[in-house]
Amino acid sequence: MEKISILGAGTMGHSIALSAAWSEQPVTVYGINEQDLENADRGLNNKLKVMADNELFTAEQAIEIKKRIRLTTSLEEAISSSTFIIEVVPEVLELKKDLYTKLEKLVADDVVIASNTSGFKPSLLAADMRLPNRFVVTHFWNPGHLIPLVEVVKGEQTDDETVGRAMDVLKAMNKKPILLNKEIPGFIGNRLQYALFREAQALLDAGAASKEDIDAAVTYSIGRRLPVTGPLMTADMGGLDVFSAISNYLFEDLATDQRSGETLSKLAAENKLGDKTGEGFYSWEPEISAKLNEEREQTLIHFLKNDLKAGERQ
Numbered sequence: 001m002e003k004i005s006i007l008g009a010g011t012m013g014h015s016i017a018l019s020a021a022w023s024e025q026p027v028t029v030y031g032i033n034e035q036d037l038e039n040a041d042r043g044l045n046n047k048l049k050v051m052a053d054n055e056l057f058t059a060e061q062a063i064e065i066k067k068r069i070r071l072t073t074s075l076e077e078a079i080s081s082s083t084f085i086i087e088v089v090p091e092v093l094e095l096k097k098d099l100y101t102k103l104e105k106l107v108a109d110d111v112v113i114a115s116n117t118s119g120f121k122p123s124l125l126a127a128d129m130r131l132p133n134r135f136v137v138t139h140f141w142n143p144g145h146l147i148p149l150v151e152v153v154k155g156e157q158t159d160d161e162t163v164g165r166a167m168d169v170l171k172a173m174n175k176k177p178i179l180l181n182k183e184i185p186g187f188i189g190n191r192l193q194y195a196l197f198r199e200a201q202a203l204l205d206a207g208a209a210s211k212e213d214i215d216a217a218v219t220y221s222i223g224r225r226l227p228v229t230g231p232l233m234t235a236d237m238g239g240l241d242v243f244s245a246i247s248n249y250l251f252e253d254l255a256t257d258q259r260s261g262e263t264l265s266k267l268a269a270e271n272k273l274g275d276k277t278g279e280g281f282y283s284w285e286p287e288i289s290a291k292l293n294e295e296r297e298q299t300l301i302h303f304l305k306n307d308l309k310a311g312e313r314q
């Protein structure tokens with residue numbers, strides 16, 4: 001069994017740690033200061049309560065899971081006995097690369113260093129590493145403790161042993177790892193997610209429909225099918241003659257913007273960042289935020305329970 005350390009205690013870091021602890025693996029989480037750890041501890045307690053309330057495990061098991069997670073502000077302590085490190089710091093290329101340089105001076109040559117980056121190519125991240133063979137991307141999805149997919153992406157120099165260890169540790173965490181054949185920016189999930197996001201922005205900026213109706217067009221249609229059939233299987237079920245005919249006239253009309261759209265750019269410039277600042281495309285009063293986050297969590301837990309029934313989770 002790998003000794004897992006998570007470097008970064010934020011949105012993804014503490015929820016990935018919860019995933020590991022839930023699969024009975026002890027894990028150490030590094031945060032930058034006491035406030036960071038307090039936020040992580042609160043996030044863990046909230047998530048464990050919701051999961052126990054929804055009978056994913058008992059309240060007693062939740063206590064045991066929490067005991068498996070050690071929080072520290074000491075990087076050295078966090079990695080002192082690690083065999084598998086998952087970096088989950090902000091999506092800033094140089095920040096990540098600088099951390100790997102620091103880590104390579106502190107850990108043994110056989111310790112795997114993985115990144116939860118949303119889309120940087122592993123070869124780019126590992127470009128200055130002493131041992132790029134031990135580096136791999138393990139891209140979890142938010143919330144990391146409730147979404148099964150993890151995209152495993154190897155760089156040009158990632159060796160097979162590192163890939164194998166990453167796949168094994170993710171399966172031991174009861175995740176659904178997929179190994180990409182090629183390293184491409186954004187991997188698979190985010191390329192698809194951001195293609196949809198680009199088109200949604202273009203429709204909003206063109207005044208084609210309201211933000212509510214644009215989102216409804218997804219949640220009340222393709223969003224109902226996607227938990228069952230992905231885009232290629234959906235096309236097979238709809239008829240490739242139809243999907244090909246539509247592709248041949250519609251593709252030339254789809255958005256091809258290379259940057260954020262007008263509305264998103266304006267909102268970001270005004271620091272209206274969505275749920276975390278109280279306003280984005282939508283207004284996020286605390287009660288609305290709590291309601292929508294709980295609804296999403298309940299839905300994701302419902303899917304997880306189906307996985308359990310299907311034996312996809314031991």
Ligand SMILES: NC(=O)C1=CN([C@@H]2O[C@H](COP(=O)(O)OP(=O)(O)OC[C@H]3O[C@@H](n4cnc5c(N)ncnc54)[C@H](O)[C@@H]3O)[C@@H](O)[C@H]2O)C=CC1
Binds near residue numbers: 009
């Ligand atoms: N938020 C999301 O929905 C997802 C994010 N990711 C990726 O995961 C990574 C982390 O994202 P989040 O958890 O959302 O970030 P976050 O901002 O919530 O947390 C980042 C954590 O990194 C640590 N940190 C902050 N500044 C640091 C520094 N200068 N040096 C070392 N550690 C530092 C802190 O513990 C902080 O809590 C990013 O690469 C992001 O692209 C991947 C999937 C989903």
Ligand SMILES: O=C(O)[C@@H](O)C(=O)[C@H](O)[C@@H](O)CO
Binds near residue numbers: 118119140141142193
């Ligand atoms: O959970 C997600 O959406 C992620 O996998 C991502 O990487 C997103 O792009 C995230 O970074 C922003 O929500």
